[in-house]
Amino acid sequence: MTFADLGVQKPDELTKVPVLDLVALAHILEAGNGELGLLEELMGIFQHDQPPRLDKLKGAVNSGDMAVIKDISHAIRGSAGTMGASRLMVAAGMLETCGLGHSAAASPEALFELLVGAYDEARLALGEYLEKNPRGRGEVPN
Numbered sequence: 001m002t003f004a005d006l007g008v009q010k011p012d013e014l015t016k017v018p019v020l021d022l023v024a025l026a027h028i029l030e031a032g033n034g035e036l037g038l039l040e041e042l043m044g045i046f047q048h049d050q051p052p053r054l055d056k057l058k059g060a061v062n063s064g065d066m067a068v069i070k071d072i073s074h075a076i077r078g079s080a081g082t083m084g085a086s087r088l089m090v091a092a093g094m095l096e097t098c099g100l101g102h103s104a105a106a107s108p109e110a111l112f113e114l115l116v117g118a119y120d121e122a123r124l125a126l127g128e129y130l131e132k133n134p135r136g137r138g139e140v141p142n
Contacts, residue, residue, distance in 0.1 A: 010105045010106075011106045014118070017086050020125045020126065021085075021086045028084070039130065050076065050079070054119065057112060066100075069095060070099030070100050087118045088121070091118040095115055098111055
């Protein structure tokens, strides 16, 4: 799947992508038999792993280290996909593409700022999702 498949061809179109993929979150709940335990565990790992990655990524962006930009963006993209953080996944993919040396519609610095914003949105939206989810009944909020 490409960014264009999601209706995103430029960084300023990132808002076309939903912050969360509710289908992916429903799959996590199904895997946990409708209980929040698995989702809470994954969210804890997600919130623990991302800040150090973002710090390393910022350093790589500041130094222009494209290999590190590619590697860390790839890791963030993968964990965002696992968590159903669609917008973050796309933002990380854009920065990963830049790190691969492909032409980007924005600088690594601008893409990094988009990625940080998408992470903050995802973190908040995931927290709200957990708060709104009826515990123990396996229901998925609309």
